[in-house]
Amino acid sequence: MNKQITPRPMHNTSRLLDYLYHEMIVCATEGIGYVVLDDEELKANEIVIGGKKVKSFGSCSYLGLELDPRMKAASIKAIEKYGTAFSSSRAYLSSPLYGELQELLEAIFQKPVIATPTTSLGHIAAIPSLVDPSDAIVLDHQVHASVQNAAKIAKANGTHVEMVRHSNLENLEWRIQKLTSEFRNVWYFADGVYSMFGDLAPFKEIESLLNKYDNLYLYVDDAHGMSWSGPRGSGTVLAAIEFHPKMVLATSMVKGFGGGGGILVFPDSQLRDFINYTGSTLFFSGPIQNGSLGACVCSAKIHLSPEINELQEKLKGLLRFTLDSCDAMEIPLAVKELTPIFFVPVSDTRTAYQITRKMIEKGFFLNIAAYPSVPVKNAGLRFTITNHMSEGSILEMLETLREVYYQTLAANGVTLDEVYAAFKLEKPGKSKITETQSVSNNM
Numbered sequence: 001m002n003k004q005i006t007p008r009p010m011h012n013t014s015r016l017l018d019y020l021y022h023e024m025i026v027c028a029t030e031g032i033g034y035v036v037l038d039d040e041e042l043k044a045n046e047i048v049i050g051g052k053k054v055k056s057f058g059s060c061s062y063l064g065l066e067l068d069p070r071m072k073a074a075s076i077k078a079i080e081k082y083g084t085a086f087s088s089s090r091a092y093l094s095s096p097l098y099g100e101l102q103e104l105l106e107a108i109f110q111k112p113v114i115a116t117p118t119t120s121l122g123h124i125a126a127i128p129s130l131v132d133p134s135d136a137i138v139l140d141h142q143v144h145a146s147v148q149n150a151a152k153i154a155k156a157n158g159t160h161v162e163m164v165r166h167s168n169l170e171n172l173e174w175r176i177q178k179l180t181s182e183f184r185n186v187w188y189f190a191d192g193v194y195s196m197f198g199d200l201a202p203f204k205e206i207e208s209l210l211n212k213y214d215n216l217y218l219y220v221d222d223a224h225g226m227s228w229s230g231p232r233g234s235g236t237v238l239a240a241i242e243f244h245p246k247m248v249l250a251t252s253m254v255k256g257f258g259g260g261g262g263i264l265v266f267p268d269s270q271l272r273d274f275i276n277y278t279g280s281t282l283f284f285s286g287p288i289q290n291g292s293l294g295a296c297v298c299s300a301k302i303h304l305s306p307e308i309n310e311l312q313e314k315l316k317g318l319l320r321f322t323l324d325s326c327d328a329m330e331i332p333l334a335v336k337e338l339t340p341i342f343f344v345p346v347s348d349t350r351t352a353y354q355i356t357r358k359m360i361e362k363g364f365f366l367n368i369a370a371y372p373s374v375p376v377k378n379a380g381l382r383f384t385i386t387n388h389m390s391e392g393s394i395l396e397m398l399e400t401l402r403e404v405y406y407q408t409l410a411a412n413g414v415t416l417d418e419v420y421a422a423f424k425l426e427k428p429g430k431s432k433i434t435e436t437q438s439v440s441n442n443m
Helices: 015-030 069-082 096-109 119-130 145-156 169-179 203-212 236-240 269-278 290-303 307-329 349-361 391-411 416-423
Strands: 046-049 052-056 113-116 136-140 160-164 186-191 216-221 247-252 262-265 341-347 367-369 379-384
Touching (some): 069 290, 096 262, 096 290, 113 269, 119 145, 119 247, 119 262, 136 145, 145 216, 169 186, 203 216, 203 236, 236 247, 341 349, 341 416, 349 367, 379 391
Parallel strands (some): 136 160, 186 216, 216 247
Antiparallel strands (some): 046 052, 247 262, 341 379, 367 379
């Protein structure tokens, strides 16, 4: 007789993934996530969802370069010259544009660099080659998921990995003191700008720790800080501190840069070459393709021109206007810093879903943010500001958001006191953003 086989699911059955799966179904069903646009052509921040025109406050192209005619022309020219794809591992051959791009990027950062297919693949190339079982990794609780995924590979290879509370320097130093006596090197992994709440890492304090502990190193993902901040658009980290000799910087050419791919920046060419020749995704995955390479070369030239100052100043003005307007309208924010990312706290996930849906109905697309993207009971709405916007369009969105936010909270019986308690926020007060608290351009 044939043995009866009990059917089993062909997928991971963890509670976290089951929760995530069902929440994503809700987002897709409600039309607040996994949305495919109906546009025949994209223009500024106007998009079409389900046949309805709405204004997008969800783009991370902070300088608005992705629709710049020069960028488009450079991408088209690169494809015409070199084809739609360059199908070879970089261990064998690279497109002619790679050499030009890396020279320009090194002029921006004034350090050795590697251009990577994506920022995520850059992490996977760099991190397992930077650490071994004699090392320890300390993850900030809110460091980007792509960094955490690469750290999991290092952990599987025997590296000690642990996590500390978000930007809690006392907790971090306590762990450093213990780990530096037990391991060869201790690496702290952080973001430059944290992608959900929009807060900046405490750069100066981290720099002090690097100087204090000989075997402490920093790996920082500044994907959301690239282009709109820093000298030559080099990002928020380098706007705040000099490039530390014990630091590796990862960033993106997709967001403010307006192109495609990622960047790894190193303190010296020896370490750059070691990662370049040993990082798995640098020879086992495909390269940046020609269209993106052409656009990135164009963007890099803009970054090396005085125009980058003008683009940064334009965005900074919009960010200040947004902060002041949120204060005036009493729209709560999880963090008040001069970055393009704003997070409106809600706490209750279903209420956050409803607010996001109502905002789309009223003509504005904002990003829903819920667990596991943010901590449990820290659901809310993320919106971003880009140079595609005007003060008028921002004001129109904020006026609508204020109305929808307070009405939905009241309808669901969610009080502001509950929201503040969930996020450990103080009662509303005027924003006190100063030049010393914000990230300067350091031009």
